[in-house]
Amino acid sequence: MKFQNQERKEWRKFCGYTICHLIFSHPIYLHYNQDSSKKKKNTSKMSNDETPIRFGIIGCAEIARKISRAINLSPNSTLYALASRSIEKAHNFAIKNNLFSDSLKIYGNYSEILDDPFVDAVYMPLPTTFHLHWAILAAEKKKHLLLEKPTALNVEELDKILDACDKNGVQFMDASMWYHHPRTGKMKEMIVDSKLFGQVKAIHSSSSYAPGQEFLENNIRVKPDLDALGALGDAGWYCIGAILWAMNQTLPTTVTALPNVARNSAGVILTCSASLYWEKEETVATFYCSFIAHETMDLRVYGSNGTCYLYDFILPFGEDSASFNFTSGAKFVDLHIGWNLKPQVVEVTSQLPQEGYMIQEFASLVKAIKFSRSKPESKWPHTSRITQLVLDAVNKSIDTGFQPVHM
Template identity: 35%
Template sequence: MSDGICRWGILSTAEIAQKNWAAMANARNASLVAVASRDVAKANSFIDLCQGSTPVPDRPTAYGSYDEMIQADSVDAVYVPLPTGLRKDWVIKVAEAGKHVLCEKPCAVNSEQLQEMVTACQQNGVQFMDGIMFMHSQRLAAMKGLLADGQVLGDIRRISGSFSFNGPEEFQAGNIRTSSHLEPQGCLGDLGWYQLRFALWAMDYQMPESISCRMLSDFHRADSPHPVPMECSLDMFFANGVSVNFYSSFITEHQQVCTVAGTKGFLRIDDFVLPFYGNRLNFEVFQSNFVVDGCDFSMERHTDQHATAEYSNNKPGAQESLLFECFSDLVLQNKTDPFWPDASLKTQRLLDLAMESALGGGKVLTV
């Protein structure tokens, strides 16, 4: 740490790290100081690319070794966007070197792996957090206010949504998300992780009683040991009667919709993970009214538009930059917040059960 700034390193040159380069650059209390690859030339090429798009004042140091960067005294925290199948050992190494860990999602292959990672962080007194950006959005706090007051939506009864994109042929043939060795949970891990976290958030992190998941389609490419989920439908049921359904897919065009329905109305957000381009993040509240007047039966539309003044695309004050500010604040205050690893562990547990159910033909499992 230096002059109220948390110094960051990136462990690998994964494409997603380009996005978070910009988020670090625009965070008020963070500085990107290092990028590591297994090949120093690749690290330098990554830095050149990102400097050309979102330049930082001091060029980060390129490392041709993960271990070398992990041991560097100039690094306080490490962002780990390695593939899920390769991540556990490196997260543990980062923690054992006394560096704080921001982990890309899905965090691990299973809950046992994630618990090892979290335990290593706890034993070494460092923060663990996953990279769900929307958790840090001002819009999420605004929505929580409406859910909590009970006057607008009433009691929650139903949570539903769809998160998908239609991956082209080259995505299916060569992307890590269609390799069971690198990303064994497929669309459930890549997209369903966000949906499961959204449901936990809406339910104040209460766990459901049961879960089931049906794999609607899978894909088995030639160099992948096993098929991966490409399209899934997931259901959860809570003790208080709330039900949840989420659809995730790599073969259906862009959707990122979530709805929370209650006894008085419902809330809908159309871009819950990656906000639409602009400087306002929106959501809608519907309180329709059915009116009967003699032979005239009418459904009246009553909609309130809500928005927070917040940029998209990693700009200052955007959810991605706020993620790095939140994490950096914890590092600079020399404290850890157990909420974040606990939320990751709950999400991972539900993901494990969803995969187990999907592979078992949609069997209902007790949580």
């Protein structure tokens, strides 16, 4: 827990108060819906560079625990408000996760947090079904939007969300954290080096975990009215994203689902696979995503001159540093009794957890819009959109008996 000390420090620095649980051993109830003038006043004294972006969290999902911590770790953001469907739930979430402060606002519904003029940006970990309504409303209320993945039930819905963001000049980003880890940047740097890596020829990715039988029937992620995309939307989103990342966000020529589709009794996907093909580049990619296989997070990129791979691309094994393996110029020695070299382990240290880097990046874009009249960064909506497009194609291929879907 490298970030514990930093957590405290950053918390003090950006929120201007002391965390109660450091002083008291018993839970302290926080004041919610309180006047934000103190915070506002403090903020107004700061230069634009020092002013943290005020986040509101809409929906107290498990993942919001991690993101609220990241918001407070990130040097340019602060957790300002929290909303759940009931005030008690939001309240308990704040207590349980030591988020209480004299300035944190707690809302018992999603509308009010969007009406709060001091909320700059919202993080929205709601079930996918609710994204369309609440994401559009957030954009219309001029809240910059960090939306959990999968971004929408299909690209038509996502386009409506992106349209709303565009019209209202707010930043859109989906909450895929791994893009923001410095390791990802280092991998990219090495993969695009044509001498070191050459052209991308093939990619394989997996994202799986096995949460057990109860999950497979009852969890939000497998409920057709909440997260109808199941394992494809949850775990497959990362695989598709990683493949597109390796292909510089260019759409494949065709997408074809593989026949290993498993569904629960409600018809929600628990496992699936697909292949993607780029005709011009003659590049192929495959992925496997599942709720019924052991924890994996593989990404393997095969180049003409090199290979890059790691097993924890979505969530690094630990927070302090993360690594990947890279091989370039490998040959078999004389007599073919071994290799001339072993994969090189490239270690990248972190100053923040990857979700902290994500928040920092997002807040930085929001700041540029807010204070420097910059336009929203189009890279992030584009990244989400082509991921969603491929995801839709996988679904379509499954529905048409594993026929290739031309993009």
